[in-house]
Amino acid sequence: MTHHERLIELLRSHVLVPLLGIRRHVMSALALLFVTAVVVLALDARLPFPRPGERILYDPTDWSLLLPGHGRTTAEPRHFAVSDGSIGGGSTTQAPLSVLLYRAKPGDTIGSVATKLGLSMDTVSSMNRVQGRGVHNVRVGELLKIPTEDGIFLTLTGDLNAMCSVRKVAPEDVLAANGITRDQLTQGMLLFFPGVQHTGFELALANGVGVALPIHGYESSPFGRRLDPFTGEPSRHSGVDIAAPEGSQIRSGTDGRVIAAQYDATLGNYVQVQGQVGFSYVYGHMSQILTHVGAVISTGQVIGLVGHTGYATGPHLHFEIRKNGVPINPNNYLPGIR
Ligand SMILES: [Zn+2]
Numbered sequence: 607m608t609h610h611e612r613l614i615e616l617l618r619s620h621v622l623v624p625l626l627g628i629r630r631h632v633m634s635a636l637a638l639l640f641v642t643a644v645v646v647l648a649l650d651a652r653l654p655f656p657r658p659g660e661r662i663l664y665d666p667t668d669w670s671l672l673l674p675g676h677g678r679t680t681a682e683p684r685h686f687a688v689s690d691g692s693i694g695g696g697s698t699t700q701a702p703l704s705v706l707l708y709r710a711k712p713g714d715t716i717g718s719v720a721t722k723l724g725l726s727m728d729t730v731s732s733m734n735r736v737q738g739r740g741v742h743n744v745r746v747g748e749l750l751k752i753p754t755e756d757g758i759f760l761t762l763t764g765d766l767n768a769m770c771s772v773r774k775v776a777p778e779d780v781l782a783a784n785g786i787t788r789d790q791l792t793q794g795m796l797l798f799f800p801g802v803q804h805t806g807f808e809l810a811l812a813n814g815v816g817v818a819l820p821i822h823g824y825e826s827s828p829f830g831r832r833l834d835p836f837t838g839e840p841s842r843h844s845g846v847d848i849a850a851p852e853g854s855q856i857r858s859g860t861d862g863r864v865i866a867a868q869y870d871a872t873l874g875n876y877v878q879v880q881g882q883v884g885f886s887y888v889y890g891h892m893s894q895i896l897t898h899v900g901a902v903i904s905t906g907q908v909i910g911l912v913g914h915t916g917y918a919t920g921p922h923l924h925f926e927i928r929k930n931g932v933p934i935n936p937n938n939y940l941p942g943i944r
Contacts, residue, residue, distance in 0.1 A: 652680040696893075700782035703798050704754040705733075710744045717813075720745075725756055728803045728812050732758040739789075741813060741938075757783070757800040758812075762793060767844035773802045782884050807882040817903050817939040820889060821912065823850035829935040835919045844933035845888065845941075852921040856889055856911040859925075859940070864901045864909070873924065876917025890924035891915050910917050 632700065708719060720730040729740045733751045741752035742901070744750070766788070770777045781788060783800045803809065810816040834841045858879055864880035865886070873890035877897055880886045893913025897903060914921045927936045 623681060630784070667868045668760040682868070700776075700800060701754075702785040703757075703783045703800070703874055706752045706754070707749045708752050710746055710748045710750055712746050714744050716741050716744060716750075719750060719752070723752060725752070725944075726803060728809060729753060729756045731812050736814075742780050743937075744915060753766050753802055756803065756806060757798050758802055759796045760799050760802070761796050762791060762797050762893050764793075766797075767789060772871070773799055788896075802862060811939070816885075817887070817927065817936070818857070819940055820857050820859045820925055821854060822851050823846055823848040823923070824856075825849075826920075826922055829933075836917070845890070846936045847922045847924055849920070849922040852893060852912055855908045856892065856910045856912060856923055857904045858885055858889075858907050858909050858917075859905065861904050862882070862886070863885070864899050864903060867895050867897055867899050867901075872917045875910065875913065876916075876924075878910075879903065884930045886928045888924070888928065889925035890926070890932060891918040891922060893921075 608924045654840045694922055708723075710719070716734065717727045720727040721922055723730075728742075730752065731748065734754060735741050743879070762769070762775070766777050767782065770780060777788075780797055783798050807816060825846060826849035826870065829843055829846050832841060832843045833839065847919070860881045862879040862881040864877060865880045866876065869875055870890075873888065875892040875895050876888060876890040877892065877895055878886055878888050889910060891912070891914055892910035893915065894911040896911065897907075897909045903909060910921055913919050925936055927939055928934070928935050
């Protein structure tokens, strides 16, 4: 090898090969950039671009206009006005109510959907749940009805003017929102009251926070159909069982007045608390009762200790919610049992 040849070889191995290597890296980086750009553009093309200043809260494909006969249940009024898509120009008259459908995604709650859409939770829960029932449970894929403004549905009982005066809304606005005239009113019909919200305990119930968890524990037996823990026969469970160590403190889930504090062959030592708007609460199988009939109690107050008195296989709290005397599913009102 001559000196010249050695120089070329040196150049090749120390300059040309590394340069080629760098070029290969640059090429693959460029190729990657190109592929990324194509993918991003392709994904982007699926969504319409928002106009400047416009906020798109959800993929618009999640929405569909509520058409007559779609997504209704018997509990809803028969006279939704469906938006014709026109845009009002500064009119101050009450517009007929429009309702959009939103398909629930993983992680959605009634509250989070309401917040994102600038509506109150009361509005969204009132429209999709009967008096707060199941506010804590939103099924993925469930179609939630979203009105175009805040308000609640109320059953027409008595005079519309009287109801409007209590709820502080103009009767004309209620009629306009529902797209009906005064002579179309019938007793018992559900009417949308624009701008109106629940208050007090009604509001707490509508938002699913009307009842606090009386004890921490796990649900050992749910409400509804189950096999009898002793006989194995099919039976109905009128409450929810929350397993907890013997002697744990049981706290009242609501404000109210104690209307029963005694022993029963089935419920064992139990306490019944009369709450508001027709609701009462039963706490069963206590080892010890720590209140008395007539006591006025508040949420969180200790009323007894966990036991297994009466018809019980082990220490747990049997918790019942009764509406006008009829047991209903406590899970629809409790903020969550693990
Ligand atoms: Zn039970």
